[in-house]
Amino acid sequence: MKDDTDFLEKSVTLICKVVCESSHQLTRLVWTKDNNEINVLNSEGKYTGGEIDNPSLKITNVNASDAGIYQCCASNVVGSTHSEQVTLALPNVKLLIKEKDIKNGALKLQATIKSIPDAFKVEWKAKMTSDNEFRPINLQEETYKGSTTSLPNPLLVVNKYNSKNWETYRIEVTNFLGVMFVTSQEALEETQLPAERTIDSLNGR
Known part of the structure; x- marks a missing residue:
């Protein structure tokens, strides 16, 4: 199982390859979403593929309603087998401290991003007071020199x-x-001892 995101078409293809012996050809192939069988033919173009001659499933106009767990099931006269599950969801983002040097006023935060469909936008924001909203950071400023928005590790x-x-x-x-x-x-709290968390939370970390 693999996946391929097309940003121009706003689609994602769940690539499935099925191999079987020539004497036991496929008799049925279906896809499920959250354990419910997908009716490709009656999907009004939402889904294409997902058949014996074209096992991969293409999902078009991907949006929040497409979130879920997808799986391919192939059958022949011997029996059935399932692919691994593929989950379409919001990006999985892990933010960790790469460097924290208070004495020299330096902080580096490294993100690790995993996403199906692929993520296409990364933005850093800052909130300078306790009641301000988060606002986009100008990464060209000297304060943020060296920052990136490059996937998958901005x-x-x-x-x-x-x-x-x-x-x-x-x-x-x-x-x-x-x-x-x-x-x-959240990143700072994960790397601190319990006693330090209370102190840092008072400072808005």
Whole structure:
């Protein structure tokens, strides 16, 4: 099982290859979503493929309603077998501290992104006071020099970081199903001892 995202068509193809002995050819092939069989023929073009001669399933106009667990089932006279499951969901985003040097005012946050369908937009945002909303960061500024939005491992570099002030950062990652975001507070808390978390949370981390 593999997947292929087409950004121009706003589609994703779940690529399935089935191999069987020549004396026991396929008699049936179906796809399921959340354990319910997909009716490709009556989908009004939403799905194409998913048949014996073309096992891969193409999903067009992908949106939030397409989230779910997909699986291919192939049968012949001997029996049936299932592919591994493929989950279409919001991007899975893990944000970790790559470097935290308070003395020199440096903070680096590294994200790891996994997404089916593929993510197509990454944006770093910041909130400078406790009641402000998150606003896009200008990565061209000297403060954020070295930052990237490159998939699958974008990097935020904060060259003038001060843990005593309100400076909370957030990464927002978008695919066809929607937007997932993770804040620096979550990343910082994951790497701290319980006693440190309370102190940092008071500082807005």
